[in-house]
Protein backbone atom coordinates (compact mmCIF):
# COMPACT_ATOMS: atom_id res chain seq x y z
CA UNK A 1 0.00 0.00 0.00
CA UNK A 2 2.77 2.39 0.95
CA UNK A 3 4.45 1.55 -2.33
CA UNK A 4 1.32 2.44 -4.21
CA UNK A 5 1.23 5.91 -2.66
CA UNK A 6 4.89 6.40 -3.45
CA UNK A 7 4.36 5.48 -7.11
CA UNK A 8 1.46 7.85 -7.31
CA UNK A 9 3.56 10.69 -5.88
CA UNK A 10 6.32 10.04 -8.41
CA UNK A 11 3.84 9.98 -11.30
CA UNK A 12 2.16 13.19 -10.14
CA UNK A 13 5.41 15.09 -9.80
CA UNK A 14 6.58 13.91 -13.23
CA UNK A 15 3.35 15.21 -14.71
CA UNK A 16 3.82 18.57 -13.01
CA UNK A 17 7.38 18.85 -14.20
CA UNK A 18 6.46 18.24 -17.82
CA UNK A 19 3.58 20.73 -17.97
CA UNK A 20 4.59 23.36 -20.53
CA UNK A 21 4.40 26.52 -18.47
CA UNK A 22 5.58 29.78 -19.93
CA UNK A 23 6.82 30.53 -16.43
CA UNK A 24 9.67 28.14 -17.24
CA UNK A 25 11.50 31.06 -18.82
CA UNK A 26 12.40 34.49 -17.52
CA UNK A 27 10.62 37.14 -19.66
CA UNK A 28 12.91 39.94 -18.46
CA UNK A 29 15.96 38.06 -19.65
CA UNK A 30 14.16 37.11 -22.86
CA UNK A 31 13.53 40.77 -23.60
CA UNK A 32 17.27 41.48 -23.46
CA UNK A 33 18.12 38.44 -25.56
CA UNK A 34 15.51 39.38 -28.12
CA UNK A 35 17.50 42.43 -29.22
CA UNK A 36 19.66 40.02 -31.19
CA UNK A 37 16.57 38.94 -33.18
CA UNK A 38 15.72 42.44 -34.35
CA UNK A 39 18.08 42.34 -37.32
CA UNK A 40 15.42 40.80 -39.57
CA UNK A 41 12.13 41.94 -38.07
CA UNK A 42 10.65 44.02 -35.33
CA UNK A 43 7.89 43.01 -32.95
CA UNK A 44 5.16 43.85 -35.50
CA UNK A 45 5.29 40.19 -36.58
CA UNK A 46 4.05 39.07 -33.18
CA UNK A 47 0.70 40.86 -33.20
CA UNK A 48 -2.41 40.77 -35.41
CA UNK A 49 -2.83 40.88 -38.34
CA UNK A 50 0.69 39.54 -38.99
CA UNK A 51 1.01 36.94 -36.25
CA UNK A 52 0.48 33.37 -37.45
CA UNK A 53 1.48 31.58 -34.27
CA UNK A 54 -1.56 30.48 -32.28
CA UNK A 55 -0.30 28.05 -29.66
CA UNK A 56 2.49 28.01 -27.12
CA UNK A 57 4.07 24.96 -28.74
CA UNK A 58 4.01 26.65 -32.16
CA UNK A 59 5.65 29.69 -30.59
CA UNK A 60 8.38 27.54 -29.10
CA UNK A 61 8.86 25.87 -32.47
CA UNK A 62 9.08 29.20 -34.33
CA UNK A 63 11.66 30.53 -31.89
CA UNK A 64 13.70 27.32 -32.11
CA UNK A 65 13.58 27.45 -35.92
CA UNK A 66 14.67 31.07 -36.11
CA UNK A 67 17.36 30.27 -33.60
CA UNK A 68 18.95 28.09 -36.29
CA UNK A 69 19.75 31.29 -38.17
CA UNK A 70 21.42 32.87 -35.17
CA UNK A 71 25.13 32.98 -34.65
CA UNK A 72 25.91 32.34 -31.87
CA UNK A 73 22.80 30.28 -31.17
CA UNK A 74 20.75 30.56 -28.03
CA UNK A 75 20.71 27.74 -25.50
CA UNK A 76 17.51 25.83 -24.58
CA UNK A 77 17.27 27.91 -21.43
CA UNK A 78 17.53 31.14 -23.42
CA UNK A 79 14.87 29.90 -25.84
CA UNK A 80 12.60 29.41 -22.80
CA UNK A 81 13.34 33.01 -21.81
CA UNK A 82 12.57 34.27 -25.33
CA UNK A 83 9.29 32.34 -25.43
CA UNK A 84 8.32 33.69 -21.99
CA UNK A 85 9.04 37.25 -23.15
CA UNK A 86 7.14 36.92 -26.45
CA UNK A 87 4.19 35.38 -24.66
CA UNK A 88 4.11 37.95 -21.87
CA UNK A 89 4.30 40.98 -24.14
CA UNK A 90 2.65 39.82 -27.38
CA UNK A 91 0.99 36.42 -27.70
CA UNK A 92 -0.65 35.84 -24.29
CA UNK A 93 -1.08 32.11 -24.95
CA UNK A 94 -0.17 30.71 -21.52
CA UNK A 95 -2.86 31.25 -18.95
Ligand code: HEC
Pocket residue numbers: 034036037038039040041045046050051052053059062063066067069070074082086
Ligand atom coordinates in the same frame (compact mmCIF):
# COMPACT_ATOMS: atom_id res chain seq x y z
C1 HEC B 1 17.29 35.75 -40.86
C2 HEC B 1 16.24 36.68 -40.47
C3 HEC B 1 15.52 36.39 -39.13
C4 HEC B 1 16.10 36.27 -37.91
C5 HEC B 1 17.57 36.37 -37.51
C6 HEC B 1 15.00 36.02 -36.99
N1 HEC B 1 13.81 36.01 -37.65
FE1 HEC B 1 11.99 35.64 -36.84
N2 HEC B 1 11.14 35.68 -38.67
C7 HEC B 1 11.78 36.06 -39.84
C8 HEC B 1 10.82 36.12 -40.92
C9 HEC B 1 11.12 36.51 -42.37
C10 HEC B 1 9.57 35.74 -40.36
C11 HEC B 1 8.21 35.67 -41.06
C12 HEC B 1 7.95 34.32 -41.63
C13 HEC B 1 6.53 34.22 -42.12
O1 HEC B 1 5.82 35.23 -42.22
O2 HEC B 1 6.12 33.08 -42.35
C14 HEC B 1 9.81 35.46 -38.94
C15 HEC B 1 8.84 35.03 -38.06
C16 HEC B 1 9.03 34.87 -36.70
C17 HEC B 1 8.01 34.43 -35.77
C18 HEC B 1 6.58 34.02 -36.10
C19 HEC B 1 5.65 35.23 -35.98
C20 HEC B 1 4.20 34.82 -36.19
O3 HEC B 1 3.42 34.75 -35.19
O4 HEC B 1 3.81 34.60 -37.36
C21 HEC B 1 8.57 34.42 -34.54
C22 HEC B 1 7.92 34.06 -33.21
C23 HEC B 1 9.95 34.85 -34.71
N3 HEC B 1 10.20 35.12 -36.03
C24 HEC B 1 10.84 34.99 -33.67
C25 HEC B 1 12.20 35.22 -33.83
C26 HEC B 1 13.15 35.22 -32.75
C27 HEC B 1 12.78 34.99 -31.27
C28 HEC B 1 14.37 35.44 -33.29
C29 HEC B 1 15.72 35.46 -32.55
C30 HEC B 1 16.08 34.17 -31.98
C31 HEC B 1 14.18 35.61 -34.73
N4 HEC B 1 12.84 35.47 -35.01
C32 HEC B 1 15.19 35.86 -35.62
C33 HEC B 1 13.13 36.34 -39.97
C34 HEC B 1 14.09 36.25 -38.97
